[in-house]
Amino acid sequence: MDATVHQFPPYRKPDGHHAHDEHVHEHHDPGYWAKFIFSTDHKIIGIQYGFTALCFLLFGLFLMLMMRWQIAHPGTPVPIMGPVLEKLLGQVAAKGVISPELYNSFGAMHGTIMVFLGIVPLAFAAFGNYVVPLMIGAVDMAFPRVNMASYQAYFLGGLVMFVSFFIPGGAAQAGWTSYSPLATTIPTHGQLFWIIGMILLISSSLMGAINFIATIIQLRAPGMTWMRLPWFVWAQFVTAFLLLLAFPPLEAAAILQLMDNVAHTSFFLPTGLAVGGQLANVSGGGSPLLWQHLFWFLGHPEVYVLILPAMGIVCEIIANNTRKPIWGYKSLVYSVLTIGFLSFIVWAHHMYMTGMGTKISAFFQATTMIISIPSVIILTCFFISLWGGSIRFNTPMLFALAFLPMFGIGGLTGLPLGFNVSDVHLHDTYYIIAHFHYVVAPGTIFGLFAGIYYWFPKMTGRKMNEFWGRVHFWCSLIFMNLVFMPMFAQGMAGMLRRMSDGGANYSAAVNARSGAEVIGGLSDNIMALHVWILWAAVALGIAQIPFIVNLFWSIKHGEKVGDNPWNSTTLEWQTPTPPPHGNFIHTPTVYRGPYEYSVPGHATDFTPQNEPPAGSPVLQTATHAH
Amino acid sequence: MNNFKLWCAKLLGMPPLASSNGQDVDDLIIYVHWLMLALFIGWIIYFFYALHRFRASRNPKADYVGVRNHASSVVELAVVVVEAVLLIFIAVPLWAKAVDKFPDAKDSTVIQIVAQQFAWNARYAGPDGKFGAQDMKRVSSTNIFGVDPSDPNGADDIQVLNEIHVPVGKPVIMYVSSKDVIHSLKIIAMRVCQDAIPGLRIPCWFTPTKIGRYQINCAQLCGSGHAGMTGGFLTVESQADFDKWLNSKTKKKIQSAE
Amino acid sequence: MDIPYTVQPRPDTGVYNAKVGIWLFLASEVMLFGGLFSAYVLLRVGADPGTWPHGWQNVTLGTINTIVLALSAITTLLAWVACKVGQFGKFKFFHACTLLFALAFAIIHLNEYHEDLTHYEIHLTNGLIADGHMVENNLKEDHVIIEGRTVNDEKLLYDLRSQKIKESEIKIPRSEIASMENYGPWHNTYMALDFTMTGLHLLHVIAGSVVIGYLWLFGRKMWKTNPAQFTNRVEVSGLFWHFVDLVWIFLFPVLYLT
Numbered sequence A: 001m002d003a004t005v006h007q008f009p010p011y012r013k014p015d016g017h018h019a020h021d022e023h024v025h026e027h028h029d030p031g032y033w034a035k036f037i038f039s040t041d042h043k044i045i046g047i048q049y050g051f052t053a054l055c056f057l058l059f060g061l062f063l064m065l066m067m068r069w070q071i072a073h074p075g076t077p078v079p080i081m082g083p084v085l086e087k088l089l090g091q092v093a094a095k096g097v098i099s100p101e102l103y104n105s106f107g108a109m110h111g112t113i114m115v116f117l118g119i120v121p122l123a124f125a126a127f128g129n130y131v132v133p134l135m136i137g138a139v140d141m142a143f144p145r146v147n148m149a150s151y152q153a154y155f156l157g158g159l160v161m162f163v164s165f166f167i168p169g170g171a172a173q174a175g176w177t178s179y180s181p182l183a184t185t186i187p188t189h190g191q192l193f194w195i196i197g198m199i200l201l202i203s204s205s206l207m208g209a210i211n212f213i214a215t216i217i218q219l220r221a222p223g224m225t226w227m228r229l230p231w232f233v234w235a236q237f238v239t240a241f242l243l244l245l246a247f248p249p250l251e252a253a254a255i256l257q258l259m260d261n262v263a264h265t266s267f268f269l270p271t272g273l274a275v276g277g278q279l280a281n282v283s284g285g286g287s288p289l290l291w292q293h294l295f296w297f298l299g300h301p302e303v304y305v306l307i308l309p310a311m312g313i314v315c316e317i318i319a320n321n322t323r324k325p326i327w328g329y330k331s332l333v334y335s336v337l338t339i340g341f342l343s344f345i346v347w348a349h350h351m352y353m354t355g356m357g358t359k360i361s362a363f364f365q366a367t368t369m370i371i372s373i374p375s376v377i378i379l380t381c382f383f384i385s386l387w388g389g390s391i392r393f394n395t396p397m398l399f400a401l402a403f404l405p406m407f408g409i410g411g412l413t414g415l416p417l418g419f420n421v422s423d424v425h426l427h428d429t430y431y432i433i434a435h436f437h438y439v440v441a442p443g444t445i446f447g448l449f450a451g452i453y454y455w456f457p458k459m460t461g462r463k464m465n466e467f468w469g470r471v472h473f474w475c476s477l478i479f480m481n482l483v484f485m486p487m488f489a490q491g492m493a494g495m496l497r498r499m500s501d502g503g504a505n506y507s508a509a510v511n512a513r514s515g516a517e518v519i520g521g522l523s524d525n526i527m528a529l530h531v532w533i534l535w536a537a538v539a540l541g542i543a544q545i546p547f548i549v550n551l552f553w554s555i556k557h558g559e560k561v562g563d564n565p566w567n568s569t570t571l572e573w574q575t576p577t578p579p580p581h582g583n584f585i586h587t588p589t590v591y592r593g594p595y596e597y598s599v600p601g602h603a604t605d606f607t608p609q610n611e612p613p614a615g616s617p618v619l620q621t622a623t624h625a626h
Numbered sequence B: 001m002n003n004f005k006l007w008c009a010k011l012l013g014m015p016p017l018a019s020s021n022g023q024d025v026d027d028l029i030i031y032v033h034w035l036m037l038a039l040f041i042g043w044i045i046y047f048f049y050a051l052h053r054f055r056a057s058r059n060p061k062a063d064y065v066g067v068r069n070h071a072s073s074v075v076e077l078a079v080v081v082v083e084a085v086l087l088i089f090i091a092v093p094l095w096a097k098a099v100d101k102f103p104d105a106k107d108s109t110v111i112q113i114v115a116q117q118f119a120w121n122a123r124y125a126g127p128d129g130k131f132g133a134q135d136m137k138r139v140s141s142t143n144i145f146g147v148d149p150s151d152p153n154g155a156d157d158i159q160v161l162n163e164i165h166v167p168v169g170k171p172v173i174m175y176v177s178s179k180d181v182i183h184s185l186k187i188i189a190m191r192v193c194q195d196a197i198p199g200l201r202i203p204c205w206f207t208p209t210k211i212g213r214y215q216i217n218c219a220q221l222c223g224s225g226h227a228g229m230t231g232g233f234l235t236v237e238s239q240a241d242f243d244k245w246l247n248s249k250t251k252k253k254i255q256s257a258e
Numbered sequence C: 001m002d003i004p005y006t007v008q009p010r011p012d013t014g015v016y017n018a019k020v021g022i023w024l025f026l027a028s029e030v031m032l033f034g035g036l037f038s039a040y041v042l043l044r045v046g047a048d049p050g051t052w053p054h055g056w057q058n059v060t061l062g063t064i065n066t067i068v069l070a071l072s073a074i075t076t077l078l079a080w081v082a083c084k085v086g087q088f089g090k091f092k093f094f095h096a097c098t099l100l101f102a103l104a105f106a107i108i109h110l111n112e113y114h115e116d117l118t119h120y121e122i123h124l125t126n127g128l129i130a131d132g133h134m135v136e137n138n139l140k141e142d143h144v145i146i147e148g149r150t151v152n153d154e155k156l157l158y159d160l161r162s163q164k165i166k167e168s169e170i171k172i173p174r175s176e177i178a179s180m181e182n183y184g185p186w187h188n189t190y191m192a193l194d195f196t197m198t199g200l201h202l203l204h205v206i207a208g209s210v211v212i213g214y215l216w217l218f219g220r221k222m223w224k225t226n227p228a229q230f231t232n233r234v235e236v237s238g239l240f241w242h243f244v245d246l247v248w249i250f251l252f253p254v255l256y257l258t
């Protein structure tokens, strides 16, 4: 075997075009379209995914701001954007005021866009595409063309969703959960677009999931055994399985709802349905609960799809910036597998109020409690990992560290929801909105920010600006909490979600006007929080400007760095920056686990996975070769 | 003890409670929040201490092994035990009580509720305590309860819109359904919440303990009027007042029928 | 840059990439049809007693189609074996059979759809129900003609297994028709499930045929240059085809026999 294969580092900084020489036969310039739009290179596809997903996140943020205005000041025109909305959307935004219909559209689409077009494509597809093949030492994804098709389906799905805002009647209005019969009986076509968009997005995720799993199973570099995989790869592996197995039932449900919509079947419409004072002209015999079961069978695994990749990112960054191995790697692996398995049998905790019997309820309460244990173990491992470290507080690490208590708050507040009896009071209140936003916004989004700051140098060869990174971090942290913390109080006080007027009609003030004294209206203090939340949300939006500017500015002007600026051990840092087509100059060989930091007796405080063990014959040949 | 519970509920900002079964709900919420608080405070103290003690400027060289003991397993085990206790000894039995141990219909106020966009219909059996026969097949836009008009038991049944009255101190059994989309009947002060699902009729119950007029909330997105579905009120009154109310309604019905 | 294990299996996993891919894809397909089958179970169990149709499908045609698909499974297997032993001509022959079987299946199935869509249930103004195959439905004429029977109770239309049905030509003046509906997916839950599930299955048959057809038409070039990879493709598409057959094995009893 040729000795250079085992050279360490496997690649020398290309002076001139060294790196290219070996692959010269492939280097006919593919041209702009082939290179950037119809690329099959996992890195380009990852960046495409990432950029598109960030745009959708921004769009979701915009929808949210419109909603928060309406909640805080119901019935008043939205400043600045009001006339624009009216111009674009017409009657539903007459006089610049967001009508209840439009509010419902925005709410449903905020949820849909954030989940299916923002976080999943960014956390799973973008990071997974860019980082996973590099981390396992693969040349590309197992099926590059399927990979491209996956992005295109995603893009198309996003387009369908986006276009639906501008059709007569606007986008879907039945919440991101799209419960039938409401979803079927709203007379506009938004729901149809939603279903078609979802079918495209599901197909995209399925292709992605198959690709990821096959890549991780088949294309690991020599020596990259399962227990040497960086935990991020494990998280993506489990996530891919969740998408693979949980999405198809939703696809089935979407097909059934599509049939209800266009072929006038009654899968989700029971006998005797009378909408708008008229008996619905359907055969009946369907079941609204069937939709809920199929939806939440996806819905719950989906929430772990949202969190696991972020946890994986956080794990990498914590190991790197504490300069020591992650504590309890094995428990992390078993925990994530357990979560993956259990997440298929907890779905009905979203349906506690549908009249559940004791046995079924006991089962789902038990599984819900059990699934919180692996999360606790994962978080505990991260916490313990801090002990004895030498902690560097750079921007990625700040975001990763903030993830821990933020996810902690979100996760802990999931516990009272997990019990049927206590959920009676909390169901469909802002307590739930706060619960899951703590896990997905200051949780997942922070994890993703951390990942962007962390891997940016690999993608571009430059670091993002550290100062503005910190500004972005502290402002986001503060305003996120100012937005979501008050929602716990509101929810506990009984404020319901999906209220186009922010519950104004349920407020004590309105009740007082009805004459007889009414007990239990929302107090003025609770209602006043709306205004605070609105401005905190606006500030949160503004706090993203430094990030956006930083991101684009640093591509050209960021501080130039080497191939491994964070002194990291994992394989993605042992390639040229940015990695060429095919990723590695020589196939790396892996000799050890992913987090060998501060190994006693080692010259540096990091030992890359592919560094041959000291004294091995390979290393000697390599030295000879120089 | 009770004062302490009240204090906890106040601390959490829980709204006034006016039913006996609601105490269970509040208790469990409070217990779980104690667990959450303990975990949160414990971890957050550890977290900041670790960040402070092991920052790079103070601890330039990391320790390859880190924590050598298994104290964390104890914490994890403690979480498991507490969750298990809450689940097995509190949550599951309480839910069993809520759905299995229905009060006897004879000693309760029985109401049928059908939600619609965007109001609540309620039906009482009237003085004879018997509902007229019903059949889903008869459900129509004008007969949302599917009442069989030929059944004499139904002659004194009364139907009201939005204004639901119940006597205090007596269990209330509600059969909740909907005629169009899914709504959710939520009376916050009673700590009841039951989805109103078309095609299903689901029973739930509570025992009001305080006289007063309470807001009925719709807790499930049901269309553009969801936020405005605020017309429903539950009036809890003395048995005498309730009887008077019921009688006046029955009389009105019989009069209009004649 | 070449992606490894596209042709040869990876030593430690024992499979080549596409095989992993197809098995994963089939797992997701199992979940897709699993979702539909659970919908079927839930809707059937929840149906009003006595209203679930029996014997509405033509069991003879269904059996023929089952046999046709089973034969196609065999020819698919033989086509792959032919590739394995290097006989391209035999591959061509066997997959030609597969494609013909697929075509036969599709034609028979579309014919069944046609039968359903031209079968009408006509409610007459006098309360009777005429049910049968539409023979003439000319909008210019003031009557329709069906080949079928009249019944006085809709229940009689549900279970056809034990009935001896005497069909005759019935002429119905349009003025006597209260409502008229063909047996499309909108007719009832059973027809909805039938159309949706077999429709999705038929789409899979078509997709499989397209893939196999592609290999059949354009395979020669790859066979010349890379027979091992070509054989893999035949194997993978064959696995898909077997899955499609398997789904039918479940659909047939569920929709035709019970």
Ligand code: HEA
Residues within 6 Å of the ligand: A177, A303, A304, A306, A307, A349, A350, A352, A368, A369, A371, A372, A373, A375, A376, A379, A404, A405, A406, A407, A408, A409, A410, A411, A412, A414, A415, A417, A418, A419, A423, A426, A427, A428, A432, A435, A436, A439, A440, A444, B039, B040, B043, B044, B047
């Ligand atoms: C990423 C997303 C995510 C995650 C991870 C979770 C995690 C959990 N969720 Fe959540 N959930 C959602 C997203 C998520 N959820 C969404 C989107 C909804 C609403 C959907 C809708 O209706 O629209 C929802 C709704 C929801 C409900 C339904 C409520 C209702 O509608 O009535 C329930 C009920 O059981 C629930 C429970 C839980 C539980 C028990 C966990 C557990 O897995 C949590 C386990 C974690 C912990 C227990 C924390 C452990 C950490 C520590 C112990 C360390 C603490 C440290 C510090 C604080 C420093 N969730």
Ligand code: HEA
Residues within 6 Å of the ligand: A054, A055, A057, A058, A061, A064, A067, A068, A107, A108, A110, A111, A112, A114, A115, A119, A174, A175, A176, A177, A306, A433, A437, A440, A441, A442, A445, A483, A496, A497, A498, A499, A500, A537, A540, A544, A547, A548, A551
């Ligand atoms: C992953 C999911 C996700 C995320 C991230 C968010 C993020 C946020 N959400 Fe959302 N939300 C949902 C999922 C999510 N939400 C769902 C599922 C619902 C339920 C819908 C329903 O009822 O059906 C909901 C509902 C919901 C409501 C309740 C509406 C109602 O019930 O009436 C509110 C109210 O305040 C809200 C607010 C917010 C806020 C303030 C954020 C903030 O955290 C936003 C922060 C955003 C950012 C920080 C963006 C970062 C991105 C960039 C900076 C882009 C950079 C761009 C480029 C470089 C090009 N959300």
Ligand code: CUA
Residues within 6 Å of the ligand: B116, B117, B118, B182, B183, B184, B218, B219, B220, B221, B222, B223, B225, B226, B227, B229
């Ligand atoms: Cu009715 Cu919401």
Ligand SMILES: [Cu+2]
Residues within 6 Å of the ligand: A299, A300, A303, A346, A347, A349, A350
């Ligand atoms: Cu869940």
